[in-house]
Amino acid sequence: LGTLKTFRDRVCHVNGFYPHFLNMKTAERHKLSEFSTIDTAILLMGALVAGEFFGREVKEVAEELLNRTKWDWLVTDYRGKPVFRMSYEPERYPDREGWAPPLWDLYAEHLMMYFLAAGQEGFDPELALKLYFGFERRVGAYRSGPLVYCFGGALFTYQYSHAFIDFREIVDARGFDWFNNSVQATIANRNWCIDHMDRFKTYNEYAWGLTASSSKNGYKIFGAAPFGWDRIDYEPPQDGTIMPRGPAGSIPFLPDECIASLNYFYDHHPQLWGEYGFKDAYNLDVDPAWYADHYIGIDKGITLLMIDNYQHGTVWHYVMNSEYMKRSLAVLHFKKKK
Numbered sequence: 001l002g003t004l005k006t007f008r009d010r011v012c013h014v015n016g017f018y019p020h021f022l023n024m025k026t027a028e029r030h031k032l033s034e035f036s037t038i039d040t041a042i043l044l045m046g047a048l049v050a051g052e053f054f055g056r057e058v059k060e061v062a063e064e065l066l067n068r069t070k071w072d073w074l075v076t077d078y079r080g081k082p083v084f085r086m087s088y089e090p091e092r093y094p095d096r097e098g099w100a101p102p103l104w105d106l107y108a109e110h111l112m113m114y115f116l117a118a119g120q121e122g123f124d125p126e127l128a129l130k131l132y133f134g135f136e137r138r139v140g141a142y143r144s145g146p147l148v149y150c151f152g153g154a155l156f157t158y159q160y161s162h163a164f165i166d167f168r169e170i171v172d173a174r175g176f177d178w179f180n181n182s183v184q185a186t187i188a189n190r191n192w193c194i195d196h197m198d199r200f201k202t203y204n205e206y207a208w209g210l211t212a213s214s215s216k217n218g219y220k221i222f223g224a225a226p227f228g229w230d231r232i233d234y235e236p237p238q239d240g241t242i243m244p245r246g247p248a249g250s251i252p253f254l255p256d257e258c259i260a261s262l263n264y265f266y267d268h269h270p271q272l273w274g275e276y277g278f279k280d281a282y283n284l285d286v287d288p289a290w291y292a293d294h295y296i297g298i299d300k301g302i303t304l305l306m307i308d309n310y311q312h313g314t315v316w317h318y319v320m321n322s323e324y325m326k327r328s329l330a331v332l333h334f335k336k337k338k
Helices: 002-009 037-054 056-068 109-119 125-132 178-195 255-268 297-311 314-320 323-331
Strands: 075-078 081-085
Touching (some): 002 037, 002 056, 037 056, 037 109, 037 314, 081 125, 109 125, 109 323, 125 323, 297 314, 314 323
Antiparallel strands (some): 075 081
């Protein structure tokens, strides 16, 4: 309740969208951090869960936050279709009315944003449906079934929306299965790492799951095929770094292989284990071998949510049984699998 009230009453926002980074002690915007659409969306999904679980005043404040967000403010036209803008940075882009150039015009981790917009009372249902079908869906594979893939192939893009929305038994109006899409992406990621063991000695059948993480040279976004668009030879930077949160965040999609990976990290790399479980990443392809000495909150977040969803389905239960999500699914014409 304290967290939600802080966001309602103290954190600066623009039309309900919050800065990516805040000062933990003052709740003030950190420097000129962008007003982030995806980080606001993750916050709002968490608020929805908390409201459903605790009810009463927690739910009241959560609903205030959910309804204060003006999703239509983000909408712009791209190649004749409506899409969401990605971030608002008024100081950096005054000539663009504050909007940063990137758009949510391709498949990525932002899938939850369409459900948040569609579930909001008063949001135009026709626009919600056009937005959902407005982003481009490129199809590829890597020793897996075909999947709609993201540029760069980072595994977190296939995980974050699934941490809250249970896609296991539903498909969209065209019959597309987002849960199977993440299953195939997880298979492809694992196979790509196995096939590149000759390049990186960190990789093996248990050490896989390329995603965003710390590295010896700072925070980076790693990924596995399929990851190219028009440039078939494109490959994101790789240096042999492996992160436990990759397999941990995919446990519902490929449980046997993911759990085997976590056991491998625990049994063979004791340097990774600490007070809060696995530290962020490690790399055997540098000399000396590098092990992170820290944890990253969002990496712990996806780990805990997906383990719980696999074991108990707690978050999925509260999201899918909320009136907000039921309204979203109806507006976006999702249906039960046959």
